[in-house]
Structures are given as C-alpha cells and as structure tokens.
Amino acid sequence: MKLVEGVKHFKQAVYPSMLGDFEKLKAGQSPQTLFITCSDSRVVPNLLTQTGPGEIFVIRNAGNIVPLPGSGELSVEATIQYAVDVLKVSEIVVCGHSHCGAVTGLLNLDSLESLPVIRDWVKRSKKVLEKFSCCKTEVPQAIAANVLLQLEHLRQYECVANAMSERELTLHGWVYHFESGEVDFLKEEPADLH
Numbered sequence: 001m002k003l004v005e006g007v008k009h010f011k012q013a014v015y016p017s018m019l020g021d022f023e024k025l026k027a028g029q030s031p032q033t034l035f036i037t038c039s040d041s042r043v044v045p046n047l048l049t050q051t052g053p054g055e056i057f058v059i060r061n062a063g064n065i066v067p068l069p070g071s072g073e074l075s076v077e078a079t080i081q082y083a084v085d086v087l088k089v090s091e092i093v094v095c096g097h098s099h100c101g102a103v104t105g106l107l108n109l110d111s112l113e114s115l116p117v118i119r120d121w122v123k124r125s126k127k128v129l130e131k132f133s134c135c136k137t138e139v140p141q142a143i144a145a146n147v148l149l150q151l152e153h154l155r156q157y158e159c160v161a162n163a164m165s166e167r168e169l170t171l172h173g174w175v176y177h178f179e180s181g182e183v184d185f186l187k188e189e190p191a192d193l194h
C-alpha cells in the first residue's frame with residue numbers, strides 16, 4: 001500500500017529532521033490561522049501555504065462550505081468555535097479552488113439527483129444560485145461567489161462576530177488555481193450576492 005510506504009519513509013527519512021519542531025509542539029498548538037478548504041485531493045493546504053505542523057488549523061469538506069450557525073452542522077461549528085475561542089486565531093481563510101466538483105454540482109442540482117446527501121449539502125450554498133444558474137461557463141465565477149458567501153456565513157457566528165469586534169480577527173477569501181499555482185485573493189463584495 002502506497003500510504004504505508006509513505007508512513008515508513010516519513011518515520012525514517014523525514015521525521016528525524018523535524019524532531020525539534022515536534023518536541024516544541026508537545027507543549028501545545030498555537031496556530032494563527034483557521035484554514036477552511038475543500039476536501040478535493042488536489043488542494044494540499046500545507047503545500048500551498050508552505051506551512052508545517054502546528055501552523056494552520058484546518059476544516060475540510062466538499063465545497064469548503066460554512067453552514068449557517070444553528071443549522072445543526074456541529075462538526076464545522078464546533079471546530080470554528082475551538083479555533084476562535086480557544087486557539088484565538090487571528091485570521092480565517094476560506095479557500096476555494098478551480099474545477100471544484102461541489103460548486104459544479106451546485107450549478108446543476110439535477111445532476112445530483114442520485115446523490116441526495118451531496119445535493120442537500122451543497123444546497124447550503126444555494127444563495128450562490130441567485131446570481132449564477134445552471135451554466136458550466138459560470139463555474140469559475142460561482143467558485144469565487146461561493147467563497148464570499150462562506151465569509152458572510154462566518155460573520156454570523158457569534159464567536160466570530162465577537163472576536164472581530166473585540167480583538168484582531170480578519171476573514172479572507174481565496175481561490176486556488178492548482179493548474180497554475182496562482183491564488184486569487186478575493187475582495188469582498190457581499191452586496192453582489194444580494
């Protein structure tokens with residue numbers, strides 16, 4: 001199995017050179033960033049941001065979706081609360097990516113008829129459909145709009161709103177183009193989505 005071979009290589013060839021880093025991390029973690037991105041295998045957060053152990057706290061799901069608070073998605077909500085209230089991160093990045101299957105599915109919900117759980121999940125971002133509807137050529141714009149929508153959702157979390165008013169916490173929207181290595185750093189234009 002390729003993964004087991006990888007683990008062996010890590011233990012023998014990589015870990016020894018990072019021993020000092022892991023020793024320091026025994027005392028605890030204090031990442032500055034909560035990084036929310038898609039589960040897509042082509043997105044590798046530590047590779048993209050050139051960070052190592054202890055530096056970014058990560059939430060991943062299909063479509064890098066932040067459900068509205070109170071919607072019952074406790075996995076995401078609890079992880080955000082821990083990052084903001086306990087780890088006291090100073091920035092949250094929502095990172096979408098090119099060729100995102102979740103956003104492509106959102107733009108063509110009929111294609112997800114036989115995948116009802118996925119359909120219900122991506123519908124957490126259905127507000128994107130107010131601007132983009134069922135057109136493949138609109139996928140890139142919808143990917144960016146989906147990221148901005150998640151920033152809107154984040155601001156509705158009490159812990160995020162409190163931290164933004166009481167201390168330094170900033171929100172950032174990115175779109176990563178894995179085929180070129182470029183990242184679009186989005187400017188927030190929430191009004192666009194209304």
Ligand SMILES: [Zn+2]
Pocket residue numbers: 038039040062063064097099100101102103
């Ligand atoms: Zn994706």
